Amino acid sequence: MRKFKEYIIEKLILASGLASIFFVIVIFLFLLKEGLAVFKIVTPANFLFGKNWYPISEPPQLGIFPLILGSLLVTLGAAIISVPIGIACAVYIAEVAPVRTKEILKASIELLAAIPSVVLGFIGMVTLVPWVKSIFKLPTGLTALSGSIMLAFMAMPTIVSIAEDALYSVPRSHKEGALALGATHWQTIYRVLLPAASSGILAAVMLGIGRVIGETMAVMMITGNAALMPHSFLQPVRTLTATIAAEMGEAVVGSEHYFALFAIGIVLFVISFAINITADLFLHRKR
């Protein structure tokens, strides 16, 4: 009887494990099936590098280059803001802060991660967007820059907590060795601790960026959603994610537009997958 129970439990656990793999494969296949259909109408090169996204004109123009650039621009901006601040924050928490400050900071960063993106988007819309508009004297504050700033807030918790972990797990003996040679605290940090933690910090950055590029709600609310070729941070852009979210509701099932949105999904999937794999490589790189 006991053996039988063990057997059942073992198989149930196995089934749960297989289920997650199964679902991933099914989702992926569905995405491929629906997305690849668009290439009957448009060549992959024209799809990826076409400059016009007019999915419901006749005939539809399905070039997603402006959307890819929109996503990259917003992500790049967010990375430029969040990476230096995030790493500096991680260094402060891991190395400089007194125990009490450290606890408070760590808790508040977790709290930052817990804010739903739609709330961040909303706050951005009523505070950041008007500021950007008046500071740069623009016709609208719904710009790539606003999106980048808001997304930087979303990337920061990931970057800080993973980078802090990486710094924390540098063996204490490295630090002692450097200090015992007469290095100052700062010299120890940037000559020993940061290089020793570099793979973990790179992984933190990649995961932070991965979070930004997949983010939808906040960017949709504050980047202005104009599917135009972006030329600067100070104009409205539209990202890949926002396009899917905004248009899927009105696309006719089985239309070119519908298939094109799925194909955008494939592009996003490939980008996120590449970022996660890179992060993984850094995290597990053996020294």
Next chain:
Amino acid sequence: MKIETKNLNLWYGTFQALKEVNVAFQEKRITAIIGPSGCGKSTLLRVFNRMNDLIEGVRTSGEVFIDGVNIIDHAADLVSLRKQVGMVFQRPNPFPLSVYENIVFGQRIHGAMSKGALDEVVQQSLESVLLWDELKDRLNESAMGLSLEQKQRLCIARLIAVQPDIVLMDEPCSTLDPQATQRIEELMRELKKNYTIIIVTHNMQQAARVSDDAGFMLLGELVEFAKTEDVFTKPKDKRTEDYITGKYG
């Protein structure tokens, strides 16, 4: 006297780890500090380069003079103190950098030198720890790939490169095999010509083999301090005798 302590006390929180330690170390000799684990020998060693400062809740009283300067003084310059008083740790702790960068680490933090001068420092330091022939073609490889003994030698080379005059060794051979231990001991005898060496060890044979003077510590007290020969052959204190004859430890 190179190093002299006067009524040195040290507390970790409420635990007193050193009790009224009065001791004097002579220049260019190897002094061993022996005693059972937890007796305060590593703590005493770490007073001399103020490494105990890293631990929270440490309090020290008394005086410690190195070349006549009281290093317990809060105004003491830790950077130049640690440049003068180097330390070799129990576990070899090379940085995850190349062999070359490990050795020039000290030069880089204490003011840059020309590439030629750095190359010379690397060669001299590696030669003095007898690693030059083994590693001269591997200078750009990561130090993490070396054997344990090579790592420990590299750590000593890294130290020599900043030209300290005192070398503190905290059980430097405890992770090494007997052959490697023997070779490190030979190196210590060689280094004695130029450096004042203090070694903490729980290995009494090692203390007997390499040291000129020896101190025995127990429960934070320095029980006995004399020439190594005398400590091992005619200890004055009953507790020392019991320890070296293996009654406890």
